[in-house]
Amino acid sequence: MYNYLDFEKPVADLEGQILELKKLSESGEAVDVAEEIARLEKRSRDALRELYKALTPWQKAQVARHPDRPHCLDYVRALFTDFAPLAGDRSFGEDEAVVAGFGRFKGEPIAIIGQEKGNDTQSRLKHNFGMARPEGYRKAVRVMDLADRFNIPVVSLIDTAGAYPGIGAEERGQAEAIARSTSKCLSLKVPNIAVVIGEGGSGGAIAIATANLVYMLEHAIYSVISPEGAASILWRDATRAKDAATNMKITAQDLLLLKIIDGIIAEPIGGAHRAPEAVIRAAGETIEKGFADLAANVSDYRTHRREKFLAIGRNL
Template identity: 75%
Template sequence: MYNYLDFEKPVQDLDGKILELKRLADNGEAVDVGDEIARLEKRSKDALRDIYRALTPWQKAQVARHPDRPHCLDYVKTLFTDFTPLAGDRAFGEDYAIIGGFARFRGQSVAVIGQEKGSDTQTRLKHNFGMAKPEGYRKAVRIMELADRFNVPVVTLVDTAGAYPGIGAEERGQAEAIARSTSACLGLKVPSLSVIIGEGGSGGAIAIATANRVYMLEHAIYSVISPEGAASILWHDSTRARDAATNMKITAQDLLDLKVIDSIIPEPLGGAHRGRDAVMKSAGDQIDKTLAEFGAMNMDFREHRRDKFLAVGRSL
């Protein structure tokens, strides 16, 4: 059984009935129920399709945060080989919220940087729920500088509610670290691409997502602040996060229209958590296609990046 979201209640009810019928059939306590199971499975799939066809921005935020959604390490293990992680910023320490290192992607050497949220209580605490501290961003800068030195393209996987706002992080220069990481992204001489695989929250996301190409999964979100944070500032009421999400244009579809991102990677019906292998393959195919395009380009990737981000929000 899946971890159902609140708005998926009709599907949960139907799936519950299907499981009950299957249990009775397995125990020999019911006559042939194959036709009834098939009918209910069709109703469940149709209900799921109807729900996901009309998701609100707030519902998309819930899907993007689903605990069973594949995270950075899932993509790294599935899409990359010979991954060699690098640890530490050579100044303070290690930050497990940011995963980074060098690997091979379908035979090509790449640098990989991503934010890892964790998949259970123990790993979520270890990775600080994907909220990086200054040393995490300084580690990212270190990896980007190495990628530049060895002429290796950079792939980033973004999934964070935002940079860690704790006192220690602020004391160690959180804002400065984010700014330097963003600057390092902009200054890369090698090509870079970024995929928003879940949440793209605030400067914590932009710090590693300032790339030549930016893609989003279909039900991912990308925003300058979390809906809860925006609601707290605008209305002094975090419970109005639903209203904030609607007004902030945080969905992949909105951001494609605004030309903030370059393309949308489709997710399986019901979200990435219902088809983990399929969505990671789709993301991998997009990365492969983009790296091939980069390889055929003879251009200044820094200039391309500069023009791309200067054009955001402008109209002809």
């Protein structure tokens, strides 16, 4: 059984009935119910398909935040071999909200930077729910410096509600660390590709997502602030997050039309959490094709990146 979102209740009811019938069938307490199970499974698939054909931006935000979606470390384990994580920023300490290190992708060296939310209470606390502190961004800069020095491409996996807003983080220079990480992304001489796999929130995402190519999963979101934060600022009412999400253009489909991202990676019906292996494989194929396209068509990655971001909002 899945963790169902509020708007998935019709599907949850149908799949609950299917589960009950299967239990009765296995216990021998019911006549043959295979035909009824097949009928309900078809109704469930159809209902799920109809729901996901017309998701609102707020519903997409809920899917992007689903706790069972594959997270950064799931992608790292599946797509990259010989991964060696680096720890610490050589200034203050380690930040486990940011996963950063080196490995191999399709046999070639690669630098990997990502935000990890965790998948249970213990790991979420360990990774601070994917909300990085300054030392996390400084660790990312450290890895990008090494990648530039040794001519190694960079992949970023974005999944954060935003940078950690605590007092300690601000005291240690959160804004400066985010700005320096963003600047480093822009100045890389090697190609970099970013994939928003869940939430791409605020400067916390931009700090590692300023790439030659930016992709999003179909039901991911990418925004300057969370819908709740925007509602609090605009209307002083966080309960109007649904209105904020609708007006902010946070979905992959909107951002592709606005030419802020370069492509969308399809998710299975029902979201990435229903078939994580397929989604991770599709992301890997997109990253591989992206690097091949950059190698074939771009001679100066820094100039390409600069022109890409300067053009945002100008060529609509």
